Amino acid sequence: MATSADKKQEVGEGETLGLATLACHAGSDPRRWTSRDVIPPISMATTFLLDDPSDRSGFLYTRVGNPTRRSLEECLAAVEGARYAFCFSSGLAALLNTTYLLRAHDHIVCSADVYGGTYRFLKNCAARMALDTTNVDCTDVGKFQKAFLPNTKMVWLETVSNPTMKVLDLKALVSVSRQRAPHAIIIVDNTFLTPYLHKPLECGVDVVMHSLTKYINGHSDVLMGSLALNDPKLADELRKLQNYMGAVPSPFDCFLTNRGLRTLEVRMLRHGDSALQVARALESNPRVERVLHPGLPSHPQHKLAIELLTKGFCGVFSCYVNGTAQQTKDFMNNVKIFALAFSLGGHESLIELPREMTHSAMTEEERQAIGITDTLVRISIGLEDPRDLIRDLEQALLLAIPNPKD
Numbered sequence: 120m121a122t123s124a125d126k127k128q129e130v131g132e133g134e135t136l137g138l139a140t141l142a143c144h145a146g147s148d149p150r151r152w153t154s155r156d157v158i159p160p161i162s163m164a165t166t167f168l169l170d171d172p173s174d175r176s177g178f179l180y181t182r183v184g185n186p187t188r189r190s191l192e193e194c195l196a197a198v199e200g201a202r203y204a205f206c207f208s209s210g211l212a213a214l215l216n217t218t219y220l221l222r223a224h225d226h227i228v229c230s231a232d233v234y235g236g237t238y239r240f241l242k243n244c245a246a247r248m249a250l251d252t253t254n255v256d257c258t259d260v261g262k263f264q265k266a267f268l269p270n271t272k273m274v275w276l277e278t279v280s281n282p283t284m285k286v287l288d289l290k291a292l293v294s295v296s297r298q299r300a301p302h303a304i305i306i307v308d309n310t311f312l313t314p315y316l317h318k319p320l321e322c323g324v325d326v327v328m329h330s331l332t333k334y335i336n337g338h339s340d341v342l343m344g345s346l347a348l349n350d351p352k353l354a355d356e357l358r359k360l361q362n363y364m365g366a367v368p369s370p371f372d373c374f375l376t377n378r379g380l381r382t383l384e385v386r387m388l389r390h391g392d393s394a395l396q397v398a399r400a401l402e403s404n405p406r407v408e409r410v411l412h413p414g415l416p417s418h419p420q421h422k423l424a425i426e427l428l429t430k431g432f433c434g435v436f437s438c439y440v441n442g443t444a445q446q447t448k449d450f451m452n453n454v455k456i457f458a459l460a461f462s463l464g465g466h467e468s469l470i471e472l473p474r475e476m477t478h479s480a481m482t483e484e485e486r487q488a489i490g491i492t493d494t495l496v497r498i499s500i501g502l503e504d505p506r507d508l509i510r511d512l513e514q515a516l517l518l519a520i521p522n523p524k525d
């Protein structure tokens with residue numbers, strides 16, 4: 120597989136190319152294809168012609184490698200500032216593949232409020248393979264340090280937690296992890312922030328994971344995941360796992376995801392800007408008790424957030440409705456532009472109730488500990504006109520909560 124340095128040359132030189140340029144061009148030089156398509160052709164073939172039985176110079180079989188998938192993987196590596204990237208059939212398939220880097224009786228340290236599906240997988244499936252996980256509040260570096268065991272071999276983090284929007288000091292956590300378990304693989308799920316807002320590899324982590332299903336594809340029509348990294352040995356193992364385990368995406372989906380990735384930067388700018396506008400409007404609304412958005416001065420970690428996330432924030436944030444559990448549901452049922460649905464990061468705005476939806480796998484006790492109550496609502500701001508979104512939420516709140524308590 121080509122390195123990101125090759126890709127920079129391919130797209131026209133220099134270490135200084137911006138993410139938007141790489142997203143538009145990396146991995147898809149038209150001279151690669153005899154037909155000179157300016158976008159990567161969709162190679163639907165499952166198998167490829169060999170010159171002789173020992174020929175391994177090109178593509179062999181689509182599970183092992185595919186031209187359309189390669190274009191996407193090179194583009195992903197380039198925007199992440201990584202040497203290698205591998206795509207999988209979903210974000211969770213990417214997570215599954217990383218656990219096959221471990222052995223039975225290895226231990227994983229994982230942040231307490233990770234994506235619900237990650238939590239569920241580690242608790243139910245990884246546990247069956249005798250991989251033990253400790254979930255720990257990683258905003259507290261002291262607690263994080265104590266979570267390590269002699270057999271800790273993996274650390275799984277999300278820079279911004281979901282749905283409570285806590286921000287982690289990644290550099291501090293990496294340094295503790297290297298001290299406590301020098302050989303543990305540190306993986307960051309960067310789905311919420313995307314490489315436009317944050318590049319975890321620059322903070323010293325080993326692997327960046329994405330659910331490409333969210334912002335990177337960005338149009339709610341593909342399920343896919345990826346892993347990006349710099350270490351050649353680890354890349355070798357993951358390349359084998361990608362082939363041996365077989366959880367690979369279809370060439371058509373790779374084409375769609377690459378198309379979505381082209382516009383990542385302009386979309387993230389708009390998502391971030393609109394989300395902040397909507398968050399501010401909700402913060403001043405008496406029918407909202409509290410807004411959790413790291414870009415607002417009211418966020419307990421606002422200072423750390425703007426220090427770490429200099430380019431802004433994504434389109435996801437949460438808020439506590441100033442009402443009862445039923446009023447919270449009424450509010451969600453009254454929205455017109457927002458869709459009541461799982462997921463995030465698409466062009467369309469979504470609203471969901473973590474307690475009953477994305478985080479239902481947690482026990483009530485675990486949810487209480489991280490602040491997931493029956494009035495906590497998570498919002499994903501899409502690419503619509505933010506004024507329409509604000510009006511929609513305001514009318515739905517007004518209908519659900521005629522007389523807010525103060």
Ligand SMILES: *Cc1c(COP(=O)(O)O)cnc(C)c1O
Nearest residue numbers: 209210211234308310330332343
């Ligand atoms: C959606 C999501 C995942 C899982 O990805 P799938 O593509 O749905 O398998 C993992 N982490 C985060 C943060 C997510 O939002």
